[in-house]
Amino acid sequence: MTVSTTRTVTLPPGLVIAPQLPDLLRPVKIRRGVLGFLRGHPTVAIGSALLLCLVLVAIFAPYLGTVDPTALAPAKRTRAPSADFWFGTDMLGRDIYSRVLYGTRVSLTVGLSVAVLASLAGLAVGLVSGFVRWADGILMRFIDGLMSIPPILLAVALMALTRGSVGNVILAITVAEIPRVTRLVRGVVLSLREQPYVDAATASGTRTPMIIMRHILPNTLAPMLVQATYICASAMIVESILSFIGAGTPPTIPSWGNIMAEGRALWQVKPFIVFFPAAFLSVTVLAVNLLGDGLRDALDPRMAKSL
Amino acid sequence: MVSYILRRIVATLPVMAIVALFVFSLLYIAPGDPAVVIAGDQASPADVERIRQTLGLDRPFLVQFGSWLWHILHGDLGTSIFTSLPVSTLIAQRIEPTLSLMAIALSLTVLIAVPLGVVAAWKAGSWIDRSIMAFAVFAFSLPVFVIGYVLAYVFALKLEWLPVQGYTPIAEGVWPWLQNLILPAVALGDVYIALIARITRASMLEVLQQDYIRTARAKGLGMRDILFVHALKNAAVPIVTVIGIGIALLIGGAVVTESVFAIPGLGRLTIDAILRRDYPVIQGIVLVFSFLYVLINLMVDVIYTLVDPRIRY
Amino acid sequence: MALLEVENLQTHFRTPDGINRAVDGVSFQVDEGETLAIVGESGCGKSVTSMSLMRLIPEPPGRIAGAVRFQGRDLLQLSEREMRAVRGNDVSMIFQEPMSSLNPVLTVGRQIGETLRMHQGLDKQAAELRAVEMLNLVGIPEPARRVREYPHQLSGGMRQRVMIAMALACNPKLLIADEPTTALDVTIQAQILQLMLDLKRRVGAAIVLITHDLGVVAEIAERVMVMYAGRKVEEAPVARLFRSPRHPYTQGLLGAVPKLGSSLTGAARRLTEIPGQVPSLKKAIEGCAFAGRCALATDLCRQVAPGLEVKGPGHIAACHYAAKEAAAA
Numbered sequence: 001m002t003v004s005t006t007r008t009v010t011l012p013p014g015l016v017i018a019p020q021l022p023d024l025l026r027p028v029k030i031r032r033g034v035l036g037f038l039r040g041h042p043t044v045a046i047g048s049a050l051l052l053c054l055v056l057v058a059i060f061a062p063y064l065g066t067v068d069p070t071a072l073a074p075a076k077r078t079r080a081p082s083a084d085f086w087f088g089t090d091m092l093g094r095d096i097y098s099r100v101l102y103g104t105r106v107s108l109t110v111g112l113s114v115a116v117l118a119s120l121a122g123l124a125v126g127l128v129s130g131f132v133r134w135a136d137g138i139l140m141r142f143i144d145g146l147m148s149i150p151p152i153l154l155a156v157a158l159m160a161l162t163r164g165s166v167g168n169v170i171l172a173i174t175v176a177e178i179p180r181v182t183r184l185v186r187g188v189v190l191s192l193r194e195q196p197y198v199d200a201a202t203a204s205g206t207r208t209p210m211i212i213m214r215h216i217l218p219n220t221l222a223p224m225l226v227q228a229t230y231i232c233a234s235a236m237i238v239e240s241i242l243s244f245i246g247a248g249t250p251p252t253i254p255s256w257g258n259i260m261a262e263g264r265a266l267w268q269v270k271p272f273i274v275f276f277p278a279a280f281l282s283v284t285v286l287a288v289n290l291l292g293d294g295l296r297d298a299l300d301p302r303m304a305k306s307l
Numbered sequence: 308m309v310s311y312i313l314r315r316i317v318a319t320l321p322v323m324a325i326v327a328l329f330v331f332s333l334l335y336i337a338p339g340d341p342a343v344v345i346a347g348d349q350a351s352p353a354d355v356e357r358i359r360q361t362l363g364l365d366r367p368f369l370v371q372f373g374s375w376l377w378h379i380l381h382g383d384l385g386t387s388i389f390t391s392l393p394v395s396t397l398i399a400q401r402i403e404p405t406l407s408l409m410a411i412a413l414s415l416t417v418l419i420a421v422p423l424g425v426v427a428a429w430k431a432g433s434w435i436d437r438s439i440m441a442f443a444v445f446a447f448s449l450p451v452f453v454i455g456y457v458l459a460y461v462f463a464l465k466l467e468w469l470p471v472q473g474y475t476p477i478a479e480g481v482w483p484w485l486q487n488l489i490l491p492a493v494a495l496g497d498v499y500i501a502l503i504a505r506i507t508r509a510s511m512l513e514v515l516q517q518d519y520i521r522t523a524r525a526k527g528l529g530m531r532d533i534l535f536v537h538a539l540k541n542a543a544v545p546i547v548t549v550i551g552i553g554i555a556l557l558i559g560g561a562v563v564t565e566s567v568f569a570i571p572g573l574g575r576l577t578i579d580a581i582l583r584r585d586y587p588v589i590q591g592i593v594l595v596f597s598f599l600y601v602l603i604n605l606m607v608d609v610i611y612t613l614v615d616p617r618i619r620y
Numbered sequence: 621m622a623l624l625e626v627e628n629l630q631t632h633f634r635t636p637d638g639i640n641r642a643v644d645g646v647s648f649q650v651d652e653g654e655t656l657a658i659v660g661e662s663g664c665g666k667s668v669t670s671m672s673l674m675r676l677i678p679e680p681p682g683r684i685a686g687a688v689r690f691q692g693r694d695l696l697q698l699s700e701r702e703m704r705a706v707r708g709n710d711v712s713m714i715f716q717e718p719m720s721s722l723n724p725v726l727t728v729g730r731q732i733g734e735t736l737r738m739h740q741g742l743d744k745q746a747a748e749l750r751a752v753e754m755l756n757l758v759g760i761p762e763p764a765r766r767v768r769e770y771p772h773q774l775s776g777g778m779r780q781r782v783m784i785a786m787a788l789a790c791n792p793k794l795l796i797a798d799e800p801t802t803a804l805d806v807t808i809q810a811q812i813l814q815l816m817l818d819l820k821r822r823v824g825a826a827i828v829l830i831t832h833d834l835g836v837v838a839e840i841a842e843r844v845m846v847m848y849a850g851r852k853v854e855e856a857p858v859a860r861l862f863r864s865p866r867h868p869y870t871q872g873l874l875g876a877v878p879k880l881g882s883s884l885t886g887a888a889r890r891l892t893e894i895p896g897q898v899p900s901l902k903k904a905i906e907g908c909a910f911a912g913r914c915a916l917a918t919d920l921c922r923q924v925a926p927g928l929e930v931k932g933p934g935h936i937a938a939c940h941y942a943a944k945e946a947a948a949a
Contacts, residue, residue, distance in 0.1 A: 011920075011924065012920075015924070015940065016926060016927035016928070016929040016938075017924055017925065017926070017927050018645075018851075018925035018926060018927040018928075018938065019645065019927065021628070021630060021644055021645045022630075022685075023632075023639070024630055024632040024639075024683040024685050025632050025633075025634050025639050025683050027638075027639060028634060028635070028636070028637070028638050028639060030636075030637060030638075
């Protein structure tokens with residue numbers, strides 16, 4: 001038992017001193033700074049590291065030992081993976097390694113664009129719905145209706161009516177994702193409007209745009225950021241599904257869904273055609289989901305419980 | 308109770324009306340001229356005009372919507388451009404495999420995901436919890452066709468335990484029917500299992516912190532009673548809600564799963580329709596699935612009243 | 621032998637910003653049929669003490685050490701299974717919030733009955749009959765109807781009666797009541813206290829009453845233990861403690877309570893308050909935990925933590941200077 005060394009008073013005789021008690025638990029290490037944050041939230045670290053790699057792959061695809069991903073070579077069809085063709089070739093003799101690397105561009109573009117567009121559109125509609133009483137009822141009815149159409153089917157129907165292009169794919173998926181953001185933003189607005197300090201601001205004549213800037217946006221940002229990552233992951237999956245069933249990115253552009261669609265007929269004999277894009281897609285989606293989970297835990301402990 | 312259910316049914320009518328309006332307006336919202344897109348690149352102007360008339364694009368929006376809605380209310384979902392058969396007939400022919408697949412996937416999900424989530428919440432923070440949650444993140448990130456191919460490759464092609472592809476109607480025996488659907492159902496249920504396990508854990512964690520759980524423990528109840536009687540019944544409402552909402556995942560996933568496992572269901576019909584640009588068929592499928600989805604969530608509302616006595620009818 | 625002997629009870633929690641030493645070295649005894657009150661401000665560790673006795677603290681993040689001997693058996697050494705046989709049967713508990721302490725989706729009868737089915741092996745019918753009996757005993761009208769109702773259909777006072785019925789269903793030897801009346805209206809409070817006193821006489825259970833309400837203490841306790849910052853600072857028979865409190869903290873607590881009729885007798889005085897706040901339990905406390913708020917504190921107090929010493933018959937307190945006052949008096 002250690003006794004305090006800073007003692008400066010002399011102890012009177014007969015003094016009763018409280019017994020020193022043992023520590024039951026090891027002391028807690030408190031981590032600070034960016035590194036401390038990453039150690040406390042390893043999923044953010046792993047997710048962002050993986051994503052960073054994929055972004056680099058997408059940007060530098062032409063310099064990573066790839067050839068023209070659309071170059072046909074009928075003489076070299078369906079070759080198994082080898083030193084020449086790292087991931088093999090498809091039934092038109094195109095190099096799968098090059099196609100998969102270029103495919104990263106499509107997936108990341110679609111994921112990011114849908115996340116940004118759906119967040120912005122959802123934010124706008126959600127704000128209107130939260131602040132304009134008479135519009136709320138009508139908008140929410142429409143949002144309910146839109147949410148009742150399974151997102152993939154909505155995107156399929158839209159794609160069936162337009163020419164296949166990456167832009168249209170982004171548009172179709174965005175439409176299907178807007179309701180979720182709207183709901184979230186509207187929920188935040190409605191709960192914040194009940195808060196005494198927002199009430200006080202309104203009562204003291206602060207104009208609505210100012211209230212939105214000062215109170216609503218800062219409180220919406222964290223949950224929206226988390227939701228945006230989930231939307232990004234979901235959009236990448238939907239894009240690959242659309243391409244896989246022939247309603248997505250046009251076959252002339254190498255996307256992971258397209259590569260798999262082309263390998264579909266041969267998958268029992270040449271599984272590698274499907275395997276590589278599938279693996280890349282899974283890892284990418286996993287990275288985004290890990291990042292989302294980590295951000296959710298880090299930004300809002302209360303939200304961490306709710307999903 | 309009956310009046311509550313009736314009121315819920317009446318409340319879903321406007322939602323269904325808006326779904327119908329949406330599905331119908333897609334033709335008009337879509338950028339470009341749908342008739343040209345649907346007719347395809349080799350079509351002559353006469354072909355485009357014929358399709359424009361078939362779709363009713365030459366008539367005013369409201370007139371066309373009115374007549375379209377009128378037909379739907381009479382069970383007429385339009386006519387396929389490609390086969391000239393009524394869309395309702397095409398859907399009726401293909402609906403059994405899809406519903407079978409979804410029902411099995413749903414049952415699997417509830418049987419697997421809820422106990423997993425409960426155990427994870429009970430052991431929160433332990434290695435058991437961490438492995439279940441890690442599994443959930445992985446499962447949630449695996450697109451349905453990826454897991455479908457992996458399962459088919461391992462269990463059908465290599466181990467030869469189950470058929471690779473195809474479908475046997477339930478009328479020809481339960482086992483042959485089930486045998487063909489096990490792998491597709493697992494593949495389809497995968498994402499859904501992850502989602503429900505996560506929401507079950509979150510909901511249970513919240514409930515396990517409540518005072519009445521402390522009371523139950525102070526009474527000397529065992530963990531099984533506390534988890535599955537005292538806690539799960541309270542956690543049920545959010546879980547059931549997400550089970551209902553998550554049906555959308557099953558519906559979307561079914562389209563892909565049927566393609567991977569060559570199951571002749573609505574998903575297969577959708578893909579064929581996409582290839583042939585047979586828009587009336589796609590429209591009919593979207594409408595039928597959306598109504599199905601609304602109905603399932605109506606059932607969820609009714610289930611609430613069974614698990615929570617505080618919800619008043 | 622005392623019914624309950626608690627020795628050097630320590631309950632610590634691991635939190636993200638440090639170890640919380642919520643209870644740190646508390647010892648006390650309760651005899652059969654006796655009522656001991658544990659008082660203190662919120663956050664002083666009294667509720668954690670009561671939960672630790674029943675081992676209701678989740679471990680981790682918590683950790684309990686010391687000894688809790690009930691009828692000579694150390695409850696801290698029992699397996700979880702053996703402990704379950706004790707909870708609700710030999711020792712039972714009533715909580716502060718009758719609103720949230722009953723399960724909202726199970727009927728009242730089910731919640732009372734399951735204790736009986738669990739500990740006394742009654743079947744469903746017998747358990748329900750006994751539940752009706754218990755509801756009658758705690759003064760709930762129409763017990764046969766109420767037994768099938770859900771908690772949200774009952775008033776706050778009735779819910780606390782249900783909690784008491786549940787706690788007493790198996791005739792426990794010790795009842796731990798954690799702020800049983802705090803959440804109730806004043807008129808209901810008196811009824812519930814009266815009910816507890818009646819039942820105590822009838823059943824003969826010992827009671828550990830956790831409260832911050834000194835009025836309640838004066839009414840039903842025989843002995844009082846005062847806690848501060850996770851430690852016991854004073855303990856005395858109830859009359860002695862109210863007449864001559866020794867620890868400055870206890871004196872402060874008593875000074876903060878208005879005395880009924882004091883303005884009539886001309887002895888009216890200002891209510892005193894204790895300045896400052898309870899120290900954080902997440903940092904090591906040097907010296908006496910109360911020194912920061914104590915008017916009498918000296919350098920000695922700030923550097924050397926006082927131990928408990930005898931200040932009179934059955935009266936102990938942990939203060940370096942209380943002894944001197946006693947000698948002078």
